[in-house]
Amino acid sequence: MNIAVLIKLVPDLVEELEIDATGTALDTTWLRLIINEVDEHALEQALLLKERGGGDVTVVTAEGDGAEDVLYAAAAKGSDRLIRLRGISFEDAPGNHTLARVFAAVLRDLEPDLVLTGVQAHNDLDGSLGPLLAEEMGMPYVGYLSGVQTEDGVCRVMKEYPGGLAAEMEIALPAVLGIQASEEPPRYLAISRIRQAMKTATIVDREAEQPDTTGAPGVISMFTPEVGEAATMLTGADDEVAARIVEILSEQGLL
């Protein structure tokens, strides 16, 4: 089983987001990039599949602060190949139409049986990556998955619907899968293991093809929502705040 995992870096929401002078993009001065949370689940799911049924895991990402660390951590966790696309950076928040095209160009050479991506990222402005990539590759796609099993070339996935309902589906390989949650929580790796990987693992740099960037909407402006517009803020010592909340609950006839 040849498994490819695509990893996006996205703005870390722990940092306050600011909009730059053009008013159409995030200010990158203080922007910190972080691995897209569900991509971490996609990687974990790929490693679980490898551990259960053997195979190769190739991790593909693009440029951006922290991309190397993400790749080395993936190697230390058990990934076999690391590819970084040069010439396209997550700092510029490329659209998923663009990313799908540049990732597809690399994936075609790899001929994967399975391509795993996180089902979405919080900054997806033009749809999520998985379906767009699947169409580029001519592969089927199914997303919102919380489980993947492969056996004798048959791939069974668990698709989540609202309300806790799930559907077990069978998908023909090769396929692209959008992972919502891996079957086990992503594993922790001791830093010393990552440092070992930095010495032994190789990152293969590939020049991204000059991408066609159509498909995403043109941004006119970006703005932050008025926080607490509707909310009446309760302030004071904890016991005063608690007393106010109890009053509100009483007004609703609940106490």
Add this chain to the structure above:
Amino acid sequence: MAVAIDAERSFTESLEHRLLDIENGERIRACLQCGLCSGTCPVGYLMDFPPHKMIAALRAGMFEEVLSHDSIWLCVSCHACADVCPAQIPLTDGLMTVAKEEMVLAGNTPVELQDALEKSQRYGNPLGESPRRRAAWVEKAGIDVPVMRELRRPVEALWFVGDYASHHPRAQLATVALAKVFRALDVDFGILGAEETSDGDSQRLAGERGLFEMLADKNAKALSQYEFGEIVTADPHAYNAFLNEYPGLDIAYPTRHYTQFLADNLDRLRPLLTGRIDATVAYHDPCYLGRANGVYEQPRRLLEAIPGVTLVEMRHTRQASLCCGRGGGGMWLDGFLWEKGRVRPSEWRVSEAVDAGAEILALACPYEAPRFEDATKTVAGAGDLIVRDIAELLVEAMDG
């Protein structure tokens, strides 16, 4: 640096080898199997393999069995075992920490702890706060605290603030109080602000040696840019790191805990304590100030300098002090301990304070206030017990 198990030796042999590498590690051979360690351990009764049984397992060549149990994560690195060991085996820094390192290397880390370690990696603090906001408490308190980068001159004291003292809302109150004391004493000091990173000592004791080294390296780089006479910190875990662990990484600075620093300046501090605190006060010795590093007198001298304070001792005091349960990763394994034993060490301690007739429980470690305050809400008769850092009490006495 933690090294993976050598393939040519058996697991137990490799582990023994690593233990022997530690200072005084060979004393493990002198273990009498007296069991004092396990009996003294506050949570030994909950462990499948308390310290003396771990040593027995090591001797029997069956340490894998020990690592197949997760009870090692109950250890809060409080040094109680090491302190009572008649053979003076480095149990806390050696056996327990090495065993935790093996667990972490094997990827066998409780989820709660994993979260704190990941945040430490990513943000340089285990709380997952933006490192940019490390000195946000200064602005919040509206006080003047010089940051080294802006100060651009040597200072006498570089104040290493620490993780919880910087980011935790309750601990910040004590941090602000200490800033006020420094200002009142006209101390020539500065902080690293956003350049400060977690000291990493609790991560080290939780088995993440590599992370500790990474964090220490960041601090070393930040510190090397500035000139200062000494480091002063309110965080006993940072104090321990600078005193005992950083020198091994070639990061060596004279370091004092703030209680030492202030006690040494007591002549100048005393006249400022114009108010009174008429109360019976019990002082809790933090493990990494007291038992691990022998600082017992200075905090008490500061408390006794406050007019009106009557100092009492709790049942477990000084060397025998009872851990608050937050060290050695315990801070990040609360849920684990609760699940295993349905106990909260902070509640035991608060009961002792009540039994000693204390009206105020005085502290000298930023890890403690939030937990002890929680415990006053659940322990019978503790509802009126006031939990304060020594710095907070000093400010109260100065304002009076």
Add this chain to the structure above:
Amino acid sequence: MSDDIHVFIEHLRGEVAEITLISLAAARVIAEQTGGEVVGVLLGHDVQGLAAGLAADRILSIDDPAAGDYSPDLYIATLAGLIDSQTPRAVLFGDTSMGAEIAGCLSGRLGLPLVGRCHTVRAADDQIRVVSQICGGKIFVESALPESTVVVSMVPGGHRPDDGRSETAAPIETIPAPAFGEPRVALKRYVEPEIGEIDITKEDVLVAIGRGIQLEENVELAEELAQALGGALCASRPIIDQGWLPSSQMVGKSGKRVEPKVYLALGVSGAPEHVEGMASSATVIAVNTDPAAPIFDVAHYGTEADLLDLLPELIDKVKAAGAG
């Protein structure tokens, strides 16, 4: 290209998704600008009854036993054919487990632009503007609706579901199903949700916990509060993923939709995926130390108090007042 706006009627096991109503409301705004019609697209088997009550000008229905359950391949192929022949101005989907992948694949396959996470559409001069909500609700992005047939995926919050309802039944036009090939994705079975002891959709008071609860032991405190209030405990996804509560108690996009009288959100940041499931609550009280947390946008009352300090106070006071 026609001036009509298509809305994919998302239904699962006989129920139309609320996001479809929201999409119909948004489609109406666009149609008023283009002068076209709002067209509901209903794909399935024996589901024409679901079209009743939807605020569409007409319904295009494709009925086939093979389309009885959602099948990604078959649905995408069918809708691609329909868009090719009808060339609507826009096609709206919910940004859901079902809608997101259909929208993405259609955009890729037909080379159509896609506007994702669309929160609001509005007319501005001669243009149609769309506002997308990204970065966990912390950033809004305004763009012009592209000038060709465009695929839009909708998130809730900007348009009211009620505006997508109608008393008048829209005429239904049946289109013959295309010849289906062998689908590459096949439904094997449904896995029913675990039956929790409590049904959070039926509670008057819900105490919701998010990442801010920090530790598993604190869950018990929240549970104590919920019990004192005579309500139930629910949570956002991270808590469920930790295994601290069963998935039957998850609120949000992949969890349940709830409308209690009071929703007390403790340490919930208010990511759109969560808000989707609780925005209709009558009164929302949010406790979060981050003043920029998006939960305050949907809350009626908010406080920046530390929930771990506040909880014990609140439990005491609620117990003293007694649940009514």
